[in-house]
Amino acid sequence: MCALKRTAALFSPEDPFGELKKNPSLPAGLRRRFNDRVLIMTTSECFARCPHCTRAFILGKTETVDTEEKLEKCVQYVKKHPEIRDVLLSGGDVLTLSNAAVKRLVDAFASLEQIDIVRICTRALVDKPERITDSLARLLARSGKVWANVHINTAAEALRAAPAAARLVNKGIPVSSQTVLLKGVNDTPEKMLLLLRKLSAARIRPYYVFQCDPVAAIEKRFGVPLKKAKAIEKYCAEHIGGLSLPRFVADLPSSLRKTPLDLL
Numbered sequence: 001m002c003a004l005k006r007t008a009a010l011f012s013p014e015d016p017f018g019e020l021k022k023n024p025s026l027p028a029g030l031r032r033r034f035n036d037r038v039l040i041m042t043t044s045e046c047f048a049r050c051p052h053c054t055r056a057f058i059l060g061k062t063e064t065v066d067t068e069e070k071l072e073k074c075v076q077y078v079k080k081h082p083e084i085r086d087v088l089l090s091g092g093d094v095l096t097l098s099n100a101a102v103k104r105l106v107d108a109f110a111s112l113e114q115i116d117i118v119r120i121c122t123r124a125l126v127d128k129p130e131r132i133t134d135s136l137a138r139l140l141a142r143s144g145k146v147w148a149n150v151h152i153n154t155a156a157e158a159l160r161a162a163p164a165a166a167r168l169v170n171k172g173i174p175v176s177s178q179t180v181l182l183k184g185v186n187d188t189p190e191k192m193l194l195l196l197r198k199l200s201a202a203r204i205r206p207y208y209v210f211q212c213d214p215v216a217a218i219e220k221r222f223g224v225p226l227k228k229a230k231a232i233e234k235y236c237a238e239h240i241g242g243l244s245l246p247r248f249v250a251d252l253p254s255s256l257r258k259t260p261l262d263l264l
């Protein structure tokens, strides 16, 4: 049995990556699985309602960092752990918040010397591109530490995201894409290769292609067999340069790293 199947039983929709179970004393709204980074649940709203969303169960329900007091507790936690150098502003989608709230969150972490990267995790480039204004891009670029991470699954979405990506990249903000390999959506070598080409043309770095999380209902509807996923990975590696080639991985709650398909 592959690791993906073995760990399926560990997934719970309320705590999909076991972060709360492992660290029940973390500040409200802060999640930590890995040594050098933390995730901040900034909001439970999202521009998208992806049917394969592992966090769908908690969208609209989870505790978020929505007060100065909660934000301060998260900042203090990070300061007490100097090994943390990367903060993900996620949720939900941090860009559903106002510019003032986004600025407060970015500044709170980017101002810490130990922090090298503040990641904005967003679907706005695809689902609400008008949210990426020049003034927002300027605001995000000020610290020199912000990166944007977008969830893009098809070539059509990459094309939709391209103008907003350009507004960010032109201000010096690196933009990367994470894709989920989805049955019936992008699970052929040709569709995946086209997606990677369109992302690269938009100056969006393809970063990860994830196997669908092993939540039973999601996997049944969207899961792509491992053998097929490996064949897609091989085809892409043979048809596109390394700069445009993402890592094909699974995100397993029991693992301290994103797991390459070869290890499954």
Ligand code: SF4
Residues within 6 Å of the ligand: 046, 047, 048, 049, 050, 052, 053, 054, 055, 056, 091, 092, 093, 122, 123, 151
């Ligand atoms: S963009 Fe991400 S958080 Fe929002 S619904 Fe889709 S998978 Fe879930």
